Amino acid sequence: MGFTPKNYSLYKTALTHRSVSENVDENNERLEYLGDAILGAITADYLFRRYPYHGEGFLTEMRSKMVNRQQLNDIAVRMGLKKITKYNKADHCLKTSHIFGNTLEALVGAIYLDYGYERTRRWVQDYIITPHMFMDELENLEINHKNKLYGWANKNGKALEFVTVDEKVENGRRLFTVAAVVDGESIAQATAFNKKDASQIAANKAIEILGLNNQ
Amino acid sequence: MGFTPKNYSLYKTALTHRSVSENVDENNERLEYLGDAILGAITADYLFRRYPYHGEGFLTEMRSKMVNRQQLNDIAVRMGLKKITKYNKADHCLKTSHIFGNTLEALVGAIYLDYGYERTRRWVQDYIITPHMFMDELENLEINHKNKLYGWANKNGKALEFVTVDEKVENGRRLFTVAAVVDGESIAQATAFNKKDASQIAANKAIEILGLNNQ
Numbered sequence: 001m002g003f004t005p006k007n008y009s010l011y012k013t014a015l016t017h018r019s020v021s022e023n024v025d026e027n028n029e030r031l032e033y034l035g036d037a038i039l040g041a042i043t044a045d046y047l048f049r050r051y052p053y054h055g056e057g058f059l060t061e062m063r064s065k066m067v068n069r070q071q072l073n074d075i076a077v078r079m080g081l082k083k084i085t086k087y088n089k090a091d092h093c094l095k096t097s098h099i100f101g102n103t104l105e106a107l108v109g110a111i112y113l114d115y116g117y118e119r120t121r122r123w124v125q126d127y128i129i130t131p132h133m134f135m136d137e138l139e140n141l142e143i144n145h146k147n148k149l150y151g152w153a154n155k156n157g158k159a160l161e162f163v164t165v166d167e168k169v170e171n172g173r174r175l176f177t178v179a180a181v182v183d184g185e186s187i188a189q190a191t192a193f194n195k196k197d198a199s200q201i202a203a204n205k206a207i208e209i210l211g212l213n214n215q
Numbered sequence: 216m217g218f219t220p221k222n223y224s225l226y227k228t229a230l231t232h233r234s235v236s237e238n239v240d241e242n243n244e245r246l247e248y249l250g251d252a253i254l255g256a257i258t259a260d261y262l263f264r265r266y267p268y269h270g271e272g273f274l275t276e277m278r279s280k281m282v283n284r285q286q287l288n289d290i291a292v293r294m295g296l297k298k299i300t301k302y303n304k305a306d307h308c309l310k311t312s313h314i315f316g317n318t319l320e321a322l323v324g325a326i327y328l329d330y331g332y333e334r335t336r337r338w339v340q341d342y343i344i345t346p347h348m349f350m351d352e353l354e355n356l357e358i359n360h361k362n363k364l365y366g367w368a369n370k371n372g373k374a375l376e377f378v379t380v381d382e383k384v385e386n387g388r389r390l391f392t393v394a395a396v397v398d399g400e401s402i403a404q405a406t407a408f409n410k411k412d413a414s415q416i417a418a419n420k421a422i423e424i425l426g427l428n429n430q
Contacts, residue, residue: 019387024269025267025268029270030274038256044251044253045253048324055244056244056247059245059248091386091387099386116333118333166426169308170308170312171308171312171314172303185401186401186402187404188403188404208406209392211383
């Protein structure tokens with residue numbers, strides 16, 4: 001990790017999944033909650049400085065590409081956290097979930113408590129962002145949730161459509177609410193400044209609700 | 216504010232709403248994006264230390280009570296930010312929106328860039344949390360979104376029901392998806408570890424989608 005821990009017990013907690021300890025101060029759920037917020041701040045700072053002429057919409061989208069659950073989990077596995085996380089290996093559901101990404105967030109929380117924000121910021125940059133996140137690729141990555149949902153609908157004989165269910169003006173800007181409708185039932189809805197974004201977000205929500213994330 | 220700004224232009228930008236400047240480096244949207252993330256980290260840290268024996272579910276709920284848009288806007292108005300924010304006063308929509316809360320977030324972003332994380336953390340604690348957020352009250356505040364939605368449904372002759380649309384096991388825990396259904400149409404859905412939480416979150420989403428937040 002590039003440094004010597006001062007408070008070992010923090011790291012022990014960070015590497016303990018609740019499947020081996022239900023105890024709130026022995027498993028990593030609290031540290032994950034903290035680390036998630038710290039990582040969010042560090043990522044926001046990084047993007048703010050890297051892209052001085054981009055608006056907040058772009059920055060928000062880039063951040064969600066950087067710290068999405070799948071991406072963090074992949075990075076955690078590449079870092080070797082799978083080997084040192086304590087979890088119930090008999091529980092096969094855990095293998096397809098994102099518990100190692102959660103461990104990584106908990107580790108960020110532990111470093112923050114042990115060494116403070118500034119040191120954590122440098123660690124995240126040197127050990128997560130620089131070696132594992134390729135900004136040029138992320139910029140060009142278009143996460144097309146609609147296409148993914150259409151693919152699932154086709155394969156399963158479902159009728160999928162995106163319906164604009166509301167249109168209004170707020171703060172002088174038009175706001176559109178679009179629903180992802182499967183076989184006539186609205187699965188999820190989302191609101192954005194244009195229909196394209198609203199339908200992408202609705203599709204993404206629908207994908208989560210339908211449990212298609214790992215497909 | 217309790218300190219002398221070093222880089223004045225940051226604060227000028229933080230106090231400028233996009234209704235008076237569309238320019239990405241002259242209005243406060245980028246700083247709001249940054250400040251929102253920094254405030255999230257600071258709040259997470261504060262709650263983590265204040266409640267050493269509470270689980271992440273409680274901490275997450277408390278955080279959303281502390282930094283919700285309405286609460287931040289009220290605090291910003293009490294701090295006097297309404298008087299010094301530059302915005303288009305002819306636009307009456309802005310008066311009922313949360314632009315002053317956004318200004319407060321932008322201000323946090325400006326202080327962070329000007330003075331760093333640690334100083335910002337102390338400022339947020341001394342100038343936002345301690346004087347304006349009463350933790351005992353927030354602990355007891357039950358944000359009952361379902362009741363609010365039922366109230367609206369009754370008044371407008373709508374049939375409202377909460378329907379469990381999915382039940383599955385993930386990471387060894389049961390997950391419930393509940394939909395808020397108005398006149399037979401699913402308005403919003405949410406997933407949680409129990410039906411009570413899932414239906415509250417679904418109700419909250421439905422309130423946003425239906426635009427009932429200011430009622």
